[in-house]
Amino acid sequence: MASSSTSTTGRVGKSRRKVVLVRRPSRGEQYEGRRRYCYNILLAPRWTLWSEGNPGRRFYRCRNYYQDGGCGYFEWHDGGFGERENEVIKELLNDIDNLYEENSHLRRGDACPKWYEELVALEREVLKMKSEHLLKDSEVKKVHCKFKLALATLLLTWVLLLLMYLSG
Ligand SMILES: [Zn+2]
Structure with missing residues (x-):
């Protein structure tokens, strides 16, 4: 399957977004469930994507992708979410954003x-x-x-x- 364009450092939507496009999973959740192997027979970790089109959708990718591009292996874990699901996830991400903003305002004392x-x-x-x-x-x-x-x-x-x- 062709790899979608993702970035480990980029952020979704507005630059102030605190949720990164691809979240590095914890060791436990990275390999839980059925194991997937890349074209070089290396265990492929599972990642979570937070892009506009696929928020919260998990995928497998060659473990060397973020070092040297790896072997090109990519596979979705979740089937595509529906329009409604994506909408709800985006709303929740916006809520998180607003809370981050509100929190930083309060910390700076802007509100009072x-x-x-x-x-x-x-x-x-x-x-x-x-x-x-x-x-x-x-x-x-x-x-x-x-x-x-x-x-x-x-x-x-x-x-x-x-x-x-x-x-x-
Ligand atoms: Zn590989």
Whole structure:
């Protein structure tokens, strides 16, 4: 059977699509069921295609295809899906796309810039109030210190005057 045009790195439809055209299967599902062999009698792994025309359709291909093109062996696992099935799969792929998009928006904070800005503004306000409070606190301490000094000077003067009065 002729091989269809696929790519391991390409993406379906719009470039933001996260679902790759051909998904590398896990070791278990790659060889489950009846085994297929390529023209070089090598075990052929099963892949899943995610192209527009055949979304989710599985196929076998020479294991060396993605290295050097292999021997050209290709065989479908699933018969072609109906129009309705393809439509449903495409809708589900679009849903996945939209969820990816929504998720990345949320991660970037695009969906809630207003409350985020308010939060940042509040944080600045709190910092400002804290520094003002510290400044006032140090001013109060300075005044308190001056008052103590003045009181001590007054007391000393008073004691000196008393001593002068007593000795005089
Ligand atoms: Zn082969």
